[in-house]
Amino acid sequence: MSVLAVVRPDSWNLPLFIHVLGAMILVGGLLTGAAALGFARGEVRFLRLGYWTLLAVSLPGYVLMRIGAQWIYSREGWDDLPDDVDDPAWLGIGLITADLGGLILLVSLIAGGVGVYRLRAGKGAGLLKVTLVLSLVLLAAYVVAVWAMAGKPE
C-alpha cells in the first residue's frame, strides 16, 4: 500500500484531491451540524445553524466527494475489472458508505428541512433530533470509511 502511494501516477492526483477535499468538507459539515444540533438545547438559533450547516456545507462536500470518487475509480481502472472479480474490501466499504451515506444524508436533510419549517410554526424539534441522530450515524460511518480507504485492509 505504502509502495503504491509512492508510485501513484500524477494523473490520479487531481481526482484524489477533489475526493479527499470533498470528504473533508462533508465530515466537517457533519461534525459542525451535529455539534450545533446537539448543544442547541431547544434554542431555535442553534437548531437552524445545525440544519443549515448540513445543507450548505455537508451536501456540497458530499457532491464533491462523490464526483472525485467516481473520477479516481475510473482513473485507477476499477471499472475495467472483469465481472467475476470483486472490488477489494476497502473499496467496497468506501462505495457502500458513499452511496448509502448519501441516501441517509438526503433523508436527514429532508427531515431537518421539515423540522425547521415546523419550528417557524412554533412546533417541536423532534424531526431535528432525527437529523442529529442520522448525522452522528453518518459521522461514525465516514470515520470507518476514511480508516478503510487510507489503511486499505485486505
Next chain:
Amino acid sequence: MSFDDWLLALHVLSAFAFVAGMILFWVLIVAVRQTDTPDGTIRMYPIVKVGNAATGIGAGGTIVLGIWLAFSVGGYDIWDGWIIAAIVLWLLSAELGRRTGAAYMQGMIKARELQTAGQAEASPELLAINRTSNGVLLHFLASVVVLLILIDMIWKPGA
C-alpha cells in the same frame, strides 16, 4: 493491515479531524457575526470546545504520526522537500490557529464580563468584537495553509 498501514490510517483520520475543526470554526465565525448578546455568545462555547478538540487531536495526530511515517515507511525520508514543506506549513497553521483563537476569545471574555455585570441586552461593543476582521483574516490564512498541506500531501512534489 501492517503497522504502517494503521499509522497511515490514523494519520489521515487526524487530518480529517483537523480540517473538520477548521470548518466548524468557519461556521461559528459566520454565526457569531450576527451575535450581539452576552448569552448568545457564551452559548456558543460548547461548540467551540468541539472545534478545539477536533483541531487539537487532528493537529497533534497529523504531526506525530506524519513524522513517525516519514521514518517508518520505505521510500520516504524526513528530509524530503515535500515533508519539510509540510512540517513548516503545519507550524505556520498552528501559529495562525493560535492567533485566530485568541482573536475570537476576546468576544467570549467580553460576553462573560457583561454577563457578570448583569447586562443581558444587546451590546454594540460585543458585536464589534465578535465581528473581528483580524480573526477572519487569520482563519482564512490558516485555511489556505492547511489546503496547501493537503496539496503537498497528495502531489508530494519532488518525491
